[in-house]
Amino acid sequence: MLSRTADNLFWLARYMERADFVARIVEATQRLAALPQLTSDTGTEWESALEASGAAEGFHETKAKIEEATVVEYLTFAADNPSSIRNCIEWARANARAVRTALTVEVWESINVAWIELKRFEKGNLGSGRYDREDLTRFLEFVKRISLDYDGATHRTMLRNEAYWFSRLGLYIERADNTARILDVKYHVLLPQTEMIGGSLDYFQWTAILRAVSALTAYHWIYRESIKPWLIADLLVLRLEMPRSLIACYDNIARFLDSIGKDEAEPGKAQALAHQIMARLEQATTKDIFKIGLHEFITAFVEDNSLLGQTISEQYLLV
């Protein structure tokens, strides 16, 4: 496969995954910000939404005041935010268009139809800078649906060859980054002692995290008990059955990298690094993680993950 094609597929998947994540962040934050206890200072919720989606720095440069309408605009339609949902879909399509031949009709259509619909939303209230909660709800539903369409089309129709593996690699690297980011932004509410403070506020904070990675129901199914912060960390870091947990992402990453490198005489740097990160996750326990410090653990993970992204690029995509 052409290196450029692999690169486009990898980023196409990343952008689609990112669009979905940003949509979920906006949705979860909206719920949180609407809670009566918080009405006095909803700014911090929107601030952490910016941080979780890696857009805080860019937003501050715009000098806009942090409030619901401005942040939502920045995260959804802003042209100058490289990770706004609009830009994610634009970039996803640009990448898809460049590699039409590596995609099935179904995958291409899922992205192209998403893009056509995006153009329609752009002409509506939100795209024209008029904040409208009802439109926003519809828009976020749309974004979540298209990532399902894309994902399903990829899963159901693509040959299991390099094209598929590089797509999946992009998706899981991005997903691992997203899950880690939300954990990092919210880690303070997950520290064991916050349970002592208790109260409904934390409960909503915790469920917001779970919602952002669509894991609320999964939590109940797995633990069958009320929300406990350390169990959230357990779920999102160490649970193999949770599709967005760091370990589940790395289980996939290591597997797909092995498939990609199966004809190579010896494992490449990317393969070695992926297995190393996976081994670290396999050996970890929640107890260890809180001992090292959740924040420190996650920060180290984010760095490893981005190093792996770089290594994959050097090894396969930018030759």
Place this chain on the structure above:
Amino acid sequence: MKPVDCFDEMTLPDGASRELYRKIAQWLETAPPDLLLSRQSHAELMFRRIGITFAVYGDKDATERLIPFDIIPRLISRRKWTHLETGLIQRVKAINLFLADIYGPQEIVKSGKIPAEMIETNPFFLKAMIGVSVPHGIFVHIAGIDLVRTGEDAFYVLEDNVRTPSGVSYMLENREVMMRLIPDLFAEHRVAPVENYPDALLASLRSVAPPGASGVPVIALLTPGQYNSAYYEHSFLADKLGIELVEGRDLLVQDDIVYMRTTKGPRRVDVIYRRIDDDFLDPQAFLPESAIGVKGLMRAYLAGNVTLANAVGTGIADDKAIYTFMPDIIHFYLGEKPILDNVPTWRCREPDALQYVLEHLPELVVKEVNGSGGYGMLVGPHAAKAQIGEFAAKLREHPDRFIAQPTLALSTCPAVFASGVAPRHVDLRPFVLAGSDGIRVVPGGLTRVAMEHGSLVVNSSQGGGTKDTWIVEEPAG
């Protein structure tokens, strides 16, 4: 403007429908107008979903525009098609012999049939190709020959496109859409299939691999990239052929061998179906500023290590000045009479012709010898006085840059509009494939439609549309 008195392919002058179109006419009569329009918009939606778009240069808002598609098929009888096909094969054969000759011994110039300066001063005559023997002696592997019709049996060749002709994806997609949209009508006719075109193209490309090629030749389609107006077609064809779609930056040349950069390292490429113009192919050989080309590609080509389809330098054969010599060219190389006629053409470089053209501008079509896409041409009957004056000045200054033709009464076919069904002028571009194993023509082609009432310009860059073209068995009786 008044519609030119012309041949309508469906309707006889007395208003009755021709036998060939009987079922189409019945369908148009019985189908409610709403139905036609809703099918039409359904077709558009399908095209947009698939992503069949067309970029128009210089139009910022329309970077991805759809080519208008008309759902009424254009019918040509099998008998007429067989005649056209024979003529097309003859023409492409002659063009290939002509190219091999003018980059070789130049017998045709020596014989006095074509003036030497027509070749030497022609911007499309590439000195780099003199004395080069291309693999299997084939220069033109893919040709799009534009035909126009003015009467029951009167077909003319309007233009030979032998550089990087486009439009074949529309021929294929139009058929797909028609089969889905009006399956009943389709089933009632016995339409010759076109879907084997990609197979035929692949076979042709494989047959011209250079001698040192891999066992199964590796073929790639070279595109200028996704911002090119025909990018959709490039990706469509690469997909149907199962070959890599490469950009210049995906290729590299080492020791005069062409490789593509893959996730498994460099891989040798044997045949390049290039959709990039000669000038941009290789910044070391041609335009140094070309960012879409491949450094060293010409060296590899001249060393015989890669086949380019079409060959470099074919532009001389579809130049409009050389076009006027096509009957002589066919006769010179094949000893045959041309089966398909040229449109009568005045070469403005000849003083007598120039005089005639200047005197009759309002009734002629004047074209730039090296122009394409319908740019820079004058359609006399539709031009304003001032425009005619402007053109006359240009003609006097550079007569050798222009040719002129009578304004042909192009045939019309019915097309669907919000206001109802109305006739529109059409042309036809069949695609001819030449390999070392022979010449192939898929029955059909791209019918282009001038969507504006009375207009004769069918180019998609000028708002023209397309139709599906059906080669059908003659109705019995």
